[in-house]
Amino acid sequence: TGTTRPQRLLRAVQERATRGDSESVIAAIDHFCRHQEWAMNVGDEKGFILDSVVSEVSPQTALELGTYCGYSTVRIARLLPPGGHLITLEFNPNYAAVARQVIAWAGLEDMVQVVEGASGDWIPHLREHFGIESFDFVFLDHWKELYLPDIKLLEECGLLRKGTVLLADNVICPGTPDYLEYVRKSQSYESHYFGSHLEYTRAEDGLEKSVYLG
Numbered sequence: 001t002g003t004t005r006p007q008r009l010l011r012a013v014q015e016r017a018t019r020g021d022s023e024s025v026i027a028a029i030d031h032f033c034r035h036q037e038w039a040m041n042v043g044d045e046k047g048f049i050l051d052s053v054v055s056e057v058s059p060q061t062a063l064e065l066g067t068y069c070g071y072s073t074v075r076i077a078r079l080l081p082p083g084g085h086l087i088t089l090e091f092n093p094n095y096a097a098v099a100r101q102v103i104a105w106a107g108l109e110d111m112v113q114v115v116e117g118a119s120g121d122w123i124p125h126l127r128e129h130f131g132i133e134s135f136d137f138v139f140l141d142h143w144k145e146l147y148l149p150d151i152k153l154l155e156e157c158g159l160l161r162k163g164t165v166l167l168a169d170n171v172i173c174p175g176t177p178d179y180l181e182y183v184r185k186s187q188s189y190e191s192h193y194f195g196s197h198l199e200y201t202r203a204e205d206g207l208e209k210s211v212y213l214g
């Protein structure tokens with residue numbers, strides 16, 4: 001039994017990136033994924049779009065569904081304003097363990113809470129457990145068939161407010177057709193598609209930004 005890909009990705013970060021330097025952590029992961037092993041991080045091209053949306057929203061409260069190795073967690077957390085906080089949900093304990101170390105290597109552990117468990121189990125308890133009133137920003141990047149049920153749950157739990165920005169990865173590849181149809185047709189959302197490419201490839205993919213109108 002050797003190492004897992006997330007463990008090899010973490011080793012690449014520890015060998016190539018400078019502790020406390022989030023840009024070097026991002027660069028080390030992108031280098032590993034381009035030159036050693038592809039991994040399902042949002043990547044540099046879609047990451048640049050993620051950066052611009054996070055900078056525009058400048059969220060005090062942010063939620064990420066699907067931490068994986070913490071790449072997009074680091075991209076989001078490094079752009080949070082003073083007092084900003086990111087909660088990221090991850091149900092695979094091995095991935096969560098790697099992500100915590102990647103986030104710590106970037107020096108962002110004080111802005112981020114990695115919560116282990118299923119999004120559907122945790123979303124109804126975020127308010128009581130973390131004192132969250134509502135989220136300013138939500139990044140969706142977990143199982144694609146759970147995007148739609150999870151935003152409906154966020155709505156039902158009152159965790160979205162007028163102006164909350166949702167950003168969804170992979171709306172083309174692997175694709176999230178039911179989610180896309182819902183946010184584009186619903187009167188409760190104003191949606192915009194950002195065309196891009198699947199991380200580290202030339203395949204088409206993109207991000208869907210949806211503003212909750214209440």
Ligand SMILES: CCc1ncnc2c1ncn2[C@@H]1O[C@H](/C=C/CNC(=O)c2cc(-c3ccc(F)cc3)cc(O)c2O)[C@@H](O)[C@H]1O
Nearest residue numbers: 040066068089090091092095117118119141142143173174
């Ligand atoms: C139970 C709810 C729930 N609660 C909490 N955490 C959960 C969860 N369900 C899942 N997770 C965690 O989220 C991550 C999964 C993410 C799933 N992502 C893709 O499948 C994906 C695939 C491609 C691609 C692959 C192959 C290709 F050929 C093309 C494209 C590209 C991408 O960018 C992709 O995001 C893992 O850490 C899970 O442990």
Ligand SMILES: [Mg+2]
Nearest residue numbers: 042141169170
């Ligand atoms: Mg993704």
